[in-house]
Amino acid sequence: MPDDFERFTRGTQRVLLLAQTEAQRLKHEYIGLEHLLLGLIGFEEGAAATILHALDADLALIRDRVEKSIGHGQQAVSDNPSLTLSTQQAIESAVDEAHRLGHDYVGSEHLLAGLLRESSGTVDQILAEEGVTLEQVHAQMEQAPRKISPPIRISSEDQYVPWTPDSYSSSARSKAPITISPVFALIVLVTILAGYAIYTLELDQTVTRLFLVAFVVGGWVVSLCLHEFGHALVAYVGGDHGVVSKGYLTLNPFKYTNGLLSIVFPLIFLAMGGIGLPGGAVYINPGAIRSKHMRSLTSAAGPIATTVCAVVLLIPFIIGGFDIRGVDHLAFWAGLALLAFLQITALFFNLLPIPGLDGFGVISPYLPEAFIKGVRSLGMLTYFIIFFLFFGGTPVSRTFWTGIFFVIRLVGLDFSLVDLGLRQFQFWAN
Numbered sequence: 001m002p003d004d005f006e007r008f009t010r011g012t013q014r015v016l017l018l019a020q021t022e023a024q025r026l027k028h029e030y031i032g033l034e035h036l037l038l039g040l041i042g043f044e045e046g047a048a049a050t051i052l053h054a055l056d057a058d059l060a061l062i063r064d065r066v067e068k069s070i071g072h073g074q075q076a077v078s079d080n081p082s083l084t085l086s087t088q089q090a091i092e093s094a095v096d097e098a099h100r101l102g103h104d105y106v107g108s109e110h111l112l113a114g115l116l117r118e119s120s121g122t123v124d125q126i127l128a129e130e131g132v133t134l135e136q137v138h139a140q141m142e143q144a145p146r147k148i149s150p151p152i153r154i155s156s157e158d159q160y161v162p163w164t165p166d167s168y169s170s171s172a173r174s175k176a177p178i179t180i181s182p183v184f185a186l187i188v189l190v191t192i193l194a195g196y197a198i199y200t201l202e203l204d205q206t207v208t209r210l211f212l213v214a215f216v217v218g219g220w221v222v223s224l225c226l227h228e229f230g231h232a233l234v235a236y237v238g239g240d241h242g243v244v245s246k247g248y249l250t251l252n253p254f255k256y257t258n259g260l261l262s263i264v265f266p267l268i269f270l271a272m273g274g275i276g277l278p279g280g281a282v283y284i285n286p287g288a289i290r291s292k293h294m295r296s297l298t299s300a301a302g303p304i305a306t307t308v309c310a311v312v313l314l315i316p317f318i319i320g321g322f323d324i325r326g327v328d329h330l331a332f333w334a335g336l337a338l339l340a341f342l343q344i345t346a347l348f349f350n351l352l353p354i355p356g357l358d359g360f361g362v363i364s365p366y367l368p369e370a371f372i373k374g375v376r377s378l379g380m381l382t383y384f385i386i387f388f389l390f391f392g393g394t395p396v397s398r399t400f401w402t403g404i405f406f407v408i409r410l411v412g413l414d415f416s417l418v419d420l421g422l423r424q425f426q427f428w429a430n
Contacts, residue, residue: 027073191218299361338421
């Protein structure tokens with residue numbers, strides 16, 4: 001390594017460690033340019049990944065093509081695969097790039113430029129097909145730093161430290177840093193207290209309805225947080241460690257990237273018609289996730305969390321066989337039935353194989369590349385298609401709701417109890 005190695009930022013060293021990890025995972029005795037590219041796209045917080053996103057490169061597609069080109073080895077490899085000559089030259093070129101720009105550090109963006117300077121054959125072709133050239137990367141790097149900060153900026157998280165394998169051990173990679181946000185804990189507490197008040201206290205009708213609203217809204221937000229947490233947790237296990245810095249593993253609803261789609265819109269639809277509209281998923285870096293299967297599972301993790309919530313809420317109704325005419329604590333059970341109904345509708349919506357929903361995310365890793373690119377060009381139009389198909393009295397909508405009511409009857413949930421819960425919840429409509 002050159003003497004300038006001490007000027008490598010923590011992010012750059014992280015990229016090199018990821019490249020080493022990729023080589024070991026693929027059972028290769030060397031760290032080539034392909035592994036270096038996998039490390040660059042796997043480090044989502046880095047300036048290199050930011051530049052690739054700015055150039056509209058499909059990181060998941062790049063990963064798949066790279067892995068197909070180099071394949072998997074068959075034998076176990078050592079813990080310290082060696083750098084190929086081309087990789088060493090790319091690192092030296094990264095130092096030259098930093099000197100050229102007058103930077104007193106070597107960041108992941110310099111590594112990307114160094115990679116492009118030295119690459120030929122497969123790596124060069126893959127990046128060129130995604131519209132990534134050395135000239136375009138140079139143009140991005142020469143912009144004002146604030147346009148691609150904070151990854152390019154030296155900060156307390158990006159100091160010069162020696163790169164050693166021990167600084168990023170396999171145990172540290174495999175253990176997800178899960179913390180419970182006080183905000184989430186407060187929402188859970190409010191939900192429990194509201195449910196307790198409805199169940200045990202003798203309250204007048206107005207106060208009961210207010211507590212029921214708090215109980216249903218609180219329970220619904222908790223389930224949305226668990227849904228998004230499911231996506232983030234599986235993404236982390238799959239290799240996208242950027243979910244940690246984004247706060248996705250804290251269960252804090254305010255940390256989710258699209259609060260409007262994830263929290264606000266679902267609550268509005270809940271207030272309008274008692275419909276469990278699925279929220280917008282957290283932002284995952286598919287290029288950091290090492291396999292198609294894990295990317296598919298990442299999309300499926302949200303609906304799995306919703307299914308668990310639905311099953312837990314349905315247990316009393318499955319066991320008890322409630323009859324609305326003779327049940328005690330009617331307001332509580334009506335609120336619980338409404339919550340269970342919302343989980344079922346949200347699950348059905350989420351599993352639809354429509355772009356923008358989790359069902360499509362589950363199958364998209366296995367679909368043709370041209371089809372995926374065509375779908376992405378639709379953008380927000382897919383949400384209008386969903387709204388028209390399922391809220392416009394269409395044959396698709398009728399079939400969809402017929403399926404939901406079939407499931408409700410199958411699990412023993414009395415819809416008249418759900419209807420009572422909805423009418424109690426929408427106290428402003430009565």
